Amino acid sequence: MQQFDLVVVGSGPAGRRGAIQAAKLGHKVLVIEQGKRVGGVSVHTGTIPSKTLRETALNLTGWRERGFYGRAYRVKEEISAEDLRRRLLITLDHEVEVLEHQFARNRVQLIRGKASFLAPDTLEVVKDDGEILHVNGKSIMLAVGTKPYRPASIPFDGKAILDSDELLEIEELPRSLAVIGAGVIGIEYATIFSALDAQVTVIDPKSTILDFIDREIVEDFTYQLRDRNMKLLLGTKAEKIEKLDSGKCSITLDNGRVVVTDMVLYAAGRMGATDTLNLAAAGLEADDRGRLKVNLETFQTAVPNIYAAGDVVGFPSLASTSMEQGRIAARVAVGAMAKEPQKYFPYGIYAVPEISTCGLTEEEVKERGIPYECGIARFRETSRGHIMGLDSGLLKLIFSLKTRRLLGVHIVGEGATELVHIGQAVLNLKGTVEYFVENTFNYPTLAEAYKIAGLDAWNRMGEIKAAVAK
Template sequence: MEKDIVVIGGGPGGYVAAIRAAQLGAKVTLIEMDKLGGTCLNRGCIPTKTLYRNAEILNTLKNIDEFGIGVSSYDVDVDKIQNRKRKVITQLTDGIAQLLKANGVEVINGKGRLIDSKTVGVSLVDGSELEIKTKNIIIATGSKPSMPPIEGADLPGIFTSEEILDFERIPEKLLIIGGGVIGMEFAGIFNAMGTKVTVIEYMPSILAQVDSDLTKRLSVSLKKRGIDIYTSTKVNKIEKDSEIYRIYCEGKKGELSFEGDCVLIAAGRTPVVDEINLKGIGVSFDRRGIKVDENYMTNIEGIYAIGDVNGISMLAHAASHQGIAAVEKIMGLKKENKNEYVPGCIFIFPEMSTVGITEDEAKEKGIPYKTSKFLFGANGKALALGEAEGMVKVIASAEDDIILGVHIMGPHASDLIHEGVLAVGSRMKCREISGIIHAHPTLSEAFAEAVMGINGEAIHMVPSKK
């Protein structure tokens, strides 16, 4: 029986696309060579955030006396941490399997490849081969950790972002190559566990895609927590002597070297485009990923690519969004008000989140803009939580008051950003937000105050001198 859609890859792009297709009445087959949930669920977002919760509790314990609570001692049990992480992953992967079954999606455990624009070959786990005829194909093969061309990067014991999730002991000194989202999240996690962390970043700033107002404040905060950060620093070589790693670098002031008992290479991720026969049938791609149009269709009619593999946005929620959009296009569903603003969340201490344009980008593009910042130190809920560090920054058009960007550093930033996503995505004006009642005492009031500050109307902010 010919399928309507075959999806190659069961991550957050692939399985969501398969479920949405089934909801719309399509006959769907999902091919996954490993575990349902892909990198995000098994080797990325979910296990990392589970460990982040451990780190969050440890940070609270370090300051528990501020709340009038005395804790004489505590210890960290790595085995229990890992067991809890595995339990969370299993619960979610089992849930996805049930959802696919309930929606009538056929799931095949094997390795998919393109035979032609209407045929998918599958190498099954038992060694046999299978061919599936289909009207449409969605490629959702995801990404893998990038390995930079550094001498010694392949030494035994050096971790990628996937391997370090299964750590068996807490390192004394962790050296992290890469100050992007992955590197900084692990820096925060292991710092909370008592590890001495050093981050080495080639670019002039950590988290280069984030508004520089926030990254400057974050850098100061992290240094206070004992995390050493070296930017504009190139790693030339890694050596191992017994159980100690040495990293040789070149920085702003000349040659540097660092020692540690653990090294994490967090140099980003690379789309998985190998072994699916893209070249064989003429699908266009380069090192950044498979090339797609606005509907995520490749240069070949009926073949789509979603998620990390197309390189547009390497975020799980972007993959899911693209999967739904591709399926709805295939099934002839017209969608109005297409919103492509993707929020970014960074689970460090304090949390960070962002959507829309940064002030740096507004300057580069010559966009007339206004900004407003509201500090969590003036927010009652943040003070009550004992998490008053950080701020909400809003960027609006100087011409028509439309909100162009929202950037948050502080408690629950990953939850608060969604009001910003709605504002930016719907091109809302500042007065539309300021006219909405925000409950008190809540962290969301900080967003409302930041928006009101654009036009000098914030209540709990000292007016700026004209």
Template sequence: MIYDLCVIGSGPAGQNAAISAAKENLKVLVIEKSYIGGVCQNTGTIPSKTLRDTAFFMSDFKGRTKHGISSSSTTNIDLEKVKSRLISIVNNGQEFIHRNLEKNNIEIAKGTAEFIDKNTIVITDKEDRKETIEAKNILIATGTSPYHPDNITFDNKYIFDSNSILSLNFNAKRMIIVGAGVIGCEYACIFAKLGIKVTLIEERDRLLPFLDEEISNSLEFSMRDSGIIIKMGEKIIDAEITEKNVVKATFESNKTIVSDVLLYTVGRYGNIGKLKLENINLKTNDRGHIKVNECMQTEIEGIYAVGDIIGTPSLASTSAMQGRIAASKMFKDSYKPMDLNKITYGIYTIPEISMVGETEASLSNKKIPYEVGIGHFRETGRGQIIGDQHGILKLLFHRENLTLLGVHAIGDLVTEIIHIGQAILKHEGTIDYFIDSVFNYPTLSEVYKIAAQNGLNRLNNI
């Protein structure tokens, strides 16, 4: 049998490509070497955000006096129930994805994929049984894996990467997290709120430098305020497990830190090891990423790549869209290119961060005249109710025509309310929308109106 499309990988990118093709009544096969749903569903986004939900609830519960609840109320965590909830949510997601693929008459093969030529794949299952299939088009959606430096031994008992950290014994009291990227910052917030003393190590001199500087600084203040120790400009050179079963980390500065566990989150590399891309002469960069054009085509005819394997932005949301774009190009020869400047970014630290559009730095570099409007969550009724005294939303808009250029926010639920700004940005609207619209009361969405009014006041020197 010759398939119209063979998809290697079942994460958000692979799922969406497969389903889009199947809806055109095409014959589709998905190959998955591990669990359905990929890293996103099984060891990454979904389980980590589930744990974050628990941590956020606990952090709010510890501040329960604002709700009139006695401080003597218990805050003990039932570790087995926490783990059970993680497993249940992961399993439910797997079942949903599996049903969705089957409902669309998509075949699923379990095993590793290896290219013979650009139309032929050999699938090897766990029992080393092999099956050869042919496909008119092949889409690579194998994702990435954590980088393991040679000087660190990962045993998944004391030293972890981001794929294995959720197997941690939650009774650990101290944790070193190496790498203050998105994953490192998210886990630092989660484990700190669960009562673990976290030390966050970063080689650079600023947290998440791609963020608006004001938002980045606000996050750093919040993390330090929650007890996280942040050490900038430090590079780890060794990590060893001592006779006392603790981790001793050594840095280039000759400093050492002792901890119960260490989480290493610096870098991820493309999962290309067993694909034998050399058989189709498909090259990757030094991080295992595959180069594609705007419709996800590689340099080899009939071979597409989507998701984390092609590099930034490496988001589940954009990966899903990339899968749909690739399928549309394959079978309709049409597609809508993705405008990366108008996609939302969500970072699930505590508090959350979200952004869309330009930053002040990018606007300055482009010499675009802009003004800033800032709204504080404490200025809204909903912000007062939930006790978010530090959340802010920042609007960037054109000084001359008031066109919205960017939205940046930090605080409770900002990954939800960011889409209001995204919609206006996508349709090239102005901040007049926020001034003229009536928002539900009390909601955090009202902060858009406050920020817009603040921006107009600044523009008019009021």
């Protein structure tokens, strides 16, 4: 039996970052990956593919230039699924090559096969060729990620009725698409296909979407979606999905309405990929969605030598936070000190338009009873916005009236996931409204919106102070 200081199951963001961290500290590390190539869900079916698809769609449709040349403007007149797939494969090859090189450079051993527990410190690995190996780890990290939730009532066929993994393999772009589930994945794909000029309908039993995002940002976002004729059927449930003889799909809603569409994407949640791990042999048990409970400071499970990180532990299920979780878990697992992560991390939604947020929402500030003021900037107010032809985009800053510190930054629009990091830095460094008022930003840039929003809040805060003084 092979012995390792740390055995990592899964090579996604949490697994690879944890494995490399432990190896850099001089420990013997093994990664077990059941896929044909390393990278996990993030590289092959999740983060990288969806963002590559988004970028390809925006480039080929000329989406970013339509503010100048009109909605009929296109870079490529006829866009096919093959056009999208070609760029995706190039991107994936690069990601896999970089990751394999990182493993080799840091002497991380890799086995391809399916792992399952025999004991809390022992795993059985069944390789693709049928060979069975037993490996022992002083510590074990589970970074197995998630897979699409596929209820038995949905007649998936991989062609017209699909989950988010299967969507990447379609052979022809649909003229109409119904997305069941208005979570992050559903909204991202819905808006991407809308940018490809498909008629998109989003269906969700909840009456609101993206509830963890500031409501003002969501309202601006949904206005933009409806403005381009996307249908948002919220507060209604899909009761029946069936394939029609014509090849189209029919969705019957609980209010009696029927939606007929070329393709259905079912994106109502994901499951932790823990069902094949034989958790019982390790003394572990997953919840009803296959997720594992951990100590959120050390990422230890109920079994002291077993750790879990990434999407398998639940919210926020971001590649960025998964990497940090994996790093912390690995350091704790091999007995190294691990600093507590920064309090505020950014959340990015790669829809069209992008949304990114960091810190408290206005709703959370109200719940905590914090006296506050907001500053707003619209991208069209910036010179860079005019140059880019932007007629939408919003940046919102929330400040404490008492301390003048930044409490939250919320952005919807072009480049939101890049711009948010300025606000994140100010949040973690406990900066105040004066930073934005007194700081110099490159001109012309979209980042100048921070100064506009800062001045907006500063003026309002001064008026409030003057009114209170009277």
